[in-house]
Amino acid sequence: MRTKRPRKPVRAPLAPGVAVALAAIFVAAPGPGQDRQVVIREATILPVSAAPLPRGSVSFRDGIITAVGADITAERDAVVIDGTGHYVLPGIVDVHSHLGVSPWPWVPGNSDVNEDGGDPLTPHLRAIDAFDSADPAIRWVAAGGVTTIMVLPGSANVVGGQAAVMKLRLGRSAAGMLFEGAPRIMKIAVGENPKLTYGARGRMPRTRMGVIALLRDALSQAQVYRDRWDAWNAAAAADRGPAPGFDPKLDALADMLRGEIQVAAHTYRRDEFLALLQLSDEFGFELGSFHHAMDAYRLGPELARRGVGVAVYADAFGRKLEHWEQVPQTAAYLSSLGALVTLHSDFPFFAQRLHIEAAKLVRYGGISQRDALKTVTLSAARLIGVDAWVGSLEAGKHADIAVYDRHPFDSFARVEKTFVDGELVFDRVRDRAWLERTP
Amino acid sequence: MIALLASVLAAAGPQLPGGGDEERSERVVAIRDVRILPVATPPIESGVLLVRGNRIAGVGADVTIPPDAEVVEGAGLTVAPGFFDTYTGIGLIEVAGVPASNDSQEPGGVTPQLRAADAYFLDSELIPLVRNAGTLILLSVPGDRNVVAGQSALMRTAGTTLGAAAVKEVAAVHANLGEPSKGGGFRTRMGAVAALRQILQEARDHAAREDAPPNYRLDPLVRVLRGELPLVVRAHRRDDILLALSLSDEFGFRLVLAGGADAPLVAAELAARDVPVLVQPDLQPATMETAGVRYDNAAHLARAGVRLAFQSNETTLSRQLIPNAGLTVAYGLPYEEALKAFTLYPAQIFGVADTLGSLEVGKEATFFLTRGDPLQVRTPVVSIYVQGRRYEPRSYQTRLCETFIAPVQESIPCLPTR
Numbered sequence: 001m002r003t004k005r006p007r008k009p010v011r012a013p014l015a016p017g018v019a020v021a022l023a024a025i026f027v028a029a030p031g032p033g034q035d036r037q038v039v040i041r042e043a044t045i046l047p048v049s050a051a052p053l054p055r056g057s058v059s060f061r062d063g064i065i066t067a068v069g070a071d072i073t074a075e076r077d078a079v080v081i082d083g084t085g086h087y088v089l090p091g092i093v094d095v096h097s098h099l100g101v102s103p104w105p106w107v108p109g110n111s112d113v114n115e116d117g118g119d120p121l122t123p124h125l126r127a128i129d130a131f132d133s134a135d136p137a138i139r140w141v142a143a144g145g146v147t148t149i150m151v152l153p154g155s156a157n158v159v160g161g162q163a164a165v166m167k168l169r170l171g172r173s174a175a176g177m178l179f180e181g182a183p184r185i186m187k188i189a190v191g192e193n194p195k196l197t198y199g200a201r202g203r204m205p206r207t208r209m210g211v212i213a214l215l216r217d218a219l220s221q222a223q224v225y226r227d228r229w230d231a232w233n234a235a236a237a238a239d240r241g242p243a244p245g246f247d248p249k250l251d252a253l254a255d256m257l258r259g260e261i262q263v264a265a266h267t268y269r270r271d272e273f274l275a276l277l278q279l280s281d282e283f284g285f286e287l288g289s290f291h292h293a294m295d296a297y298r299l300g301p302e303l304a305r306r307g308v309g310v311a312v313y314a315d316a317f318g319r320k321l322e323h324w325e326q327v328p329q330t331a332a333y334l335s336s337l338g339a340l341v342t343l344h345s346d347f348p349f350f351a352q353r354l355h356i357e358a359a360k361l362v363r364y365g366g367i368s369q370r371d372a373l374k375t376v377t378l379s380a381a382r383l384i385g386v387d388a389w390v391g392s393l394e395a396g397k398h399a400d401i402a403v404y405d406r407h408p409f410d411s412f413a414r415v416e417k418t419f420v421d422g423e424l425v426f427d428r429v430r431d432r433a434w435l436e437r438t439p
Numbered sequence: 440m441i442a443l444l445a446s447v448l449a450a451a452g453p454q455l456p457g458g459g460d461e462e463r464s465e466r467v468v469a470i471r472d473v474r475i476l477p478v479a480t481p482p483i484e485s486g487v488l489l490v491r492g493n494r495i496a497g498v499g500a501d502v503t504i505p506p507d508a509e510v511v512e513g514a515g516l517t518v519a520p521g522f523f524d525t526y527t528g529i530g531l532i533e534v535a536g537v538p539a540s541n542d543s544q545e546p547g548g549v550t551p552q553l554r555a556a557d558a559y560f561l562d563s564e565l566i567p568l569v570r571n572a573g574t575l576i577l578l579s580v581p582g583d584r585n586v587v588a589g590q591s592a593l594m595r596t597a598g599t600t601l602g603a604a605a606v607k608e609v610a611a612v613h614a615n616l617g618e619p620s621k622g623g624g625f626r627t628r629m630g631a632v633a634a635l636r637q638i639l640q641e642a643r644d645h646a647a648r649e650d651a652p653p654n655y656r657l658d659p660l661v662r663v664l665r666g667e668l669p670l671v672v673r674a675h676r677r678d679d680i681l682l683a684l685s686l687s688d689e690f691g692f693r694l695v696l697a698g699g700a701d702a703p704l705v706a707a708e709l710a711a712r713d714v715p716v717l718v719q720p721d722l723q724p725a726t727m728e729t730a731g732v733r734y735d736n737a738a739h740l741a742r743a744g745v746r747l748a749f750q751s752n753e754t755t756l757s758r759q760l761i762p763n764a765g766l767t768v769a770y771g772l773p774y775e776e777a778l779k780a781f782t783l784y785p786a787q788i789f790g791v792a793d794t795l796g797s798l799e800v801g802k803e804a805t806f807f808l809t810r811g812d813p814l815q816v817r818t819p820v821v822s823i824y825v826q827g828r829r830y831e832p833r834s835y836q837t838r839l840c841e842t843f844i845a846p847v848q849e850s851i852p853c854l855p856t857r
Contacts, residue, residue: 104723104724104725105724105725105726105727105730106725106726107726107727136724137725140723140724192536297839297840297843297844298843300843300844300847300848301847315758315759316755316756316759317755318534318535318565318754318755319534319535319536319755320534320535320536320537321534321536321537324534325839326836327836327839327840327843327844328836329840329844329851329852329853332851333844333847333848333851336848336850336851337847337848348723348725349721349723353762353763356762356765356816359762359816359817360762360816362817363816363817363818363819363855364852365851365852366850366851366852366856409816409817410765410815411761411762411765411766411768411769411814411815411816411817412765412768412769412814413769414769414770435733436733437733
């Protein structure tokens, strides 16, 4: 079996010099300076990777956390933020978002999420190419404490295209928001969405058989394509014939078969999990995560053993037959089995409320608050391969931080500040004019 | 047939919840040492809630427990009157994507004759789910794509016959302005509103006729024009809300506003006319007509003196209404007002405050017990009473959990621990 997680990088992806250069572009908003030490003091710290600190501090500089502890000495020119009564936690990570590709307002002219015009196999599409960094929902989600998202193409196509892992660096272009070093991830969708999209037009796939057959057919072609190119690349220049023809679709699938792109699969039912696991064994691609995964509780030990990440809703379900048999204990149960489990949003409202979604795991699943918080921070970061950099409050990690006015599991809690790479992207006081945008 | 049914019902005895004012066995239950949120009066930190049959017989710190009472220990628990969800598709929609189980939306544009009660699915799996979340009364509303959608039903979330479950089989007539109504046979707001105005005029003319024969389309609107039923108008944009107000002036009906993304902009007007608003706490500025919505909408409206009731505008997500309503408190709605927007205010708005909406002697014994603040997402609902009958917080999800999870992992609770 292939290794399931991308290797951890040996160093942070941004050299300090680069970070400073980027910061220079991005200091338009008033807030703590990037080059000065910032210390949030006298707050309850929820580092996720360690036990909560009832009265602690977090410091950062140049976008990187420098210390987390009970007592941190502020430098003479430090920006000190009094966190009395507040809760400080790592920025929330949302592994399933359509921000930017399905921007507000939701009108047809804005929808760039499903390229379902003709071909159910579109592995060459890239979410980044349609990402509207001016989507107003991005700021709204950042105001919910979210700092990293994975943007996925929709689920109308069996192979929808390539995801983009983004940092919510507000005001930057799509390229400027890309999470440097994040792995490449391919969106696959099985079940009702592709079969209803194409079946309604009298085309394949109209059945789950058709969905898997299309995948197997495409992957078989990609194997041949990959072998041809690998042989051509391996041959000495003198022995090479003409290069094989380039096919953008097969090229993306070949990278998947080479293990350079892992798979995030939109799937609900147990039989689909098993079919995809079998395909992964057959073709040797890296099955990174099952998204939505309503039936994951029916296959808990197997999913834990195979190391496939599972992304679910806390208690949302039921629009379609395939997501009817939900139970709100799923995430807590999988977590107790040691599986990699996260909560995801799919929609801006859930994204902004992932802390409340996590609180539901405590209520329904009886797991600890720390384990529940982990599902929307460190585990989520791991599922999309960026846990070396984000997902917990630890020295050396990115200064992606959310500050709440109450415990994040309190129904009445609000985010006060959100930092991305040490930059204050949301501040409830500073951004009052935006919050009260109605004339 | 009727006799047979009656004998079956009689044989079933206490298995079936009683309906309306029907007298049932006079079982007496006393929940003691419980924190009580009566809503109409201040909280009681530790008291007794006494139930006789399907009615509340005592509420207070010094209620004497009769010797024949079944005593329930309420220490550590809080009791609140059943919450309302004032706009749902529950009963009409089961699996939205499966047409066979979706009875929400008729074509036609103007369909006042539709009655949610006629299609209400009493055995919906969604009913126990919202009941377990504390929603004990819901308004089941026909789909919103018709400018006149039909008649909603105010239902308890328990009961195996329509008579037993219904608080009001017809609670309101519903009209929809703005974006969805343009899908029901009209292309523009002008077209939809012209049709609305036309049928209101027809209803007015019909009401004026002394020899008017029964008319299944116009009669519900005649009841609206006579003030017997409110007209709930779904509207978000300021101009749509103002239009609803001017139609209310023109035709003289009792207006209830649903949605109201821009409602704070006309809050003073709404307060002056006592037009209540059914607020959806999780409404997002995601569509053209909701672009103006803010989380502090509810706070603004309450401050201006507008009566509020919460609505989920959902079906399968309706059980998220309570955690979502936390947002309105986070954004400035006083806690007590939020509690009333779940209970007393909706009971007043739909004319059932004589039996529901607060814990008072003589009112219906429809309430739920929680371990902690009922408005907090982490608080489990441990027990539910509807018309005096107790319900465990079980659902089909409990069965799935017990089948697939409990045998593997004992530590995961399939039911909230009392």
